Amino acid sequence: MSHIGYFAWNLATERSDAPCLRDDRLELTYRQFADRVDAFAAQLSEIGVGRGDVVAIMLPNRAELLIALMAAWRIGAAVTPVNPTFTASEADYQIDDATAVLVVNEGPDAPTGGRPAIAVDDMATIPDPAWEPGITAGGDDLALLIYTSGSTGRPKGVMLTHDNLQFMSVSMVQHFSLTADDHCLLILPLFHVNAICVSFLAPILAGGQLSVTGRFSPARFFGDVARLRPTYFSAVPTIYALLVSQDTVGDTSSLRFAVCGAAPISKELLDRAEQRFGLVIVEGYGLTEGTCASACNPPAGVRKPGTVGPALPGQTIAIVDESGTPVPAGTVGEVVIRGANVMRGYLGRPEETERTVVDGWLHTGDVGRLDEDGYLTLVDRIKDMIIRGGENIYPKEIENALATHDDVLESAVIGAPHDVYGEVPVAYVVTYPDTTVTHDVLAEHLTSRLTKVKLPVAIHIVDALPRNPVGKIDKPGLRSRHRPAAVS
Known part of the structure; x- marks a missing residue:
């Protein structure tokens, strides 16, 4: 069985009274x-949850989320x-697809997918000295089911093991040279890997510590950094844009360094943020299917702005035709x-797995393209x-929701x-003949079906959608309408 170094019960023996985790309450x-x-x-075990089961955790960032995990x-x-x-329909879909046996949430009004639930305030806090776990997770065991959408618009569960x-x-610890002196300020949502x-x-x-912050705001961020004295944090370009403003x-x-991922950041914003805060910001790249990160510029060493750095330790990146x-x-x-x-x-x-992972790749x-030193530059998205x-939004999911309107x-x-979010969704809609539906009606229709971040900022009702020579909708043509050069 593989050795898993991040299990709390093992770390308690080694680190004992060293600070580990804090939030606004704990x-x-x-x-x-x-x-x-x-x-x-023990509480989970007493109600029958065990090896091979899936527990859904639907909580905002707080210490109890990590305790439950x-x-x-x-x-x-x-x-x-x-x-x-998530709306009830979005949450219920994930809970059902994952075949979760239990949901940990904020209370009786939260979605459960018809499963039993434990409210966060009802979580046991005092251990029973007589309780012993039967079997703990091993390296080959499923650890996380992180849901990500695909071209079909139906979210699918990415299976990640403890290995x-x-x-x-381990790769993160090595790449960032983390030690027990490091302290992470956690500001990104914990439903992401x-x-x-x-x-x-x-x-x-690494034996360090983390502080979980509540809802992000620039004022809160600077206050937390000054008070808690973290050594690093990970954020998305939108957060850096808000901070430098x-x-x-x-x-x-x-702060020793910061990480930027989830979306491309412009060189101009990167330079402004580094100069403003006096720290190194390293840009990285990865997918949920690759357990978070596959390339990253090093905090110490050669950094190449405009690239997302070389492959992380133990990984190989290639470009194929x-x-x-x-x-x-x-x-x-x-x-x-x-x-x-x-x-x-x-x-x-x-x-879908066979199409995505081919011969281990x-x-x-x-x-993208790799340079002679192995640094990766992302060119576009297929x-x-x-x-x-930093939030991934798949157009097909919004299109499917629009299609439910008669x-x-x-x-x-x-x-x-x-300017702030990098990209925002915009919808182009063709209605049936002789209908008088408005964009406001369609916007209201989407409100109960999609999370707020997925809602289009504009809905344009048009007579027809542009097509390419083979009859497919010309999305590149639609995107070109929103490029600055295309604005008269």
Whole structure:
């Protein structure tokens, strides 16, 4: 059985009274964290949750989310983190698809998918000294089911094992030279694997600590940095854009470096942020299917602005042509990745798994090129995914929701440039003849079907959608309407 270095019950022996985890309500040492994990693990075990089960956790960022996560692992169960802002239909779909046996949430009004639930305030906090876990999770066991949308618009569960997470966490510790002196300020949502790996597992594996902040705001961020003295944080370009726009900046001298991922950041914004805060910001790249990160510029060493850096330790990145054949350095093609970080597969979707992971290579659907030093530059996306402030939005999901309105004949959703969020969704809709539906009516129709970040900022009702020569909707043509050069 593989050694998993981030398990709380093992770290408590090594780190004991060292600070581990805090949020606005709690401050826990490694021993106290492990005790809270054991208390909730016993509670889960008593109601029949065990190895091979899936627990859904639908909570905002707070210490109890990480306690519940680790408690499920304590008894060999897996976890699917659910976006706490999801509508009932979105949450119910994930809970049902993951076959979760239980939901941990904020209370009786939260979605449960018809499953039993434990409210966060009802989580046990005091361990029973007589309780012993039967079987804890091993390296081959499923650890996380992280849901990500695809070209069909139906979210699918990415199966990540503890071996995947251990490999990634060790890689993060090595790449960022993390030690017990490091302290991560966690500001990204914990329903993403980025926050789980970079901001939680990596620092505790190194013996460091993390502080979980509440809802992000620039004022809160600078106050937390000055008060808590973290050494690093991970964020998305939107957050950096908001931070550099502030008139006053607090004391950021404790920060050793910061990470930027989830969406491309402009060189101009990167330079402004580094100069404003006096720290190194490293840009990285990865997918949920690759357990978070596959390339990253080093905090110490050669950084190449405009690239997302070289492959992380233990991973190989290649560029291939349409036939899957590797191409020389400097040639544009599809980015493929190989390593112990590659997912087990998509839950219940073997055909999609086979299309995505071919002979051990993860096909990303992204277009890029490698230079002679192995630094990766992303050129474009094969897929039509929109990245709004670091959140992945898949047009097909919005198009499917629009299609549920009786007056909608067809639609196309594209990403339009935005100064703060990077991209925002914009919809073009063709209605059935002799209908009088308005964009306001369609916007209202989407409100109960989609999370707020997925709602189009504009809905244009048009007579027809542009088509390419083979009859497919010309989304590149629609996107070109929103480029600055196309604005008269």
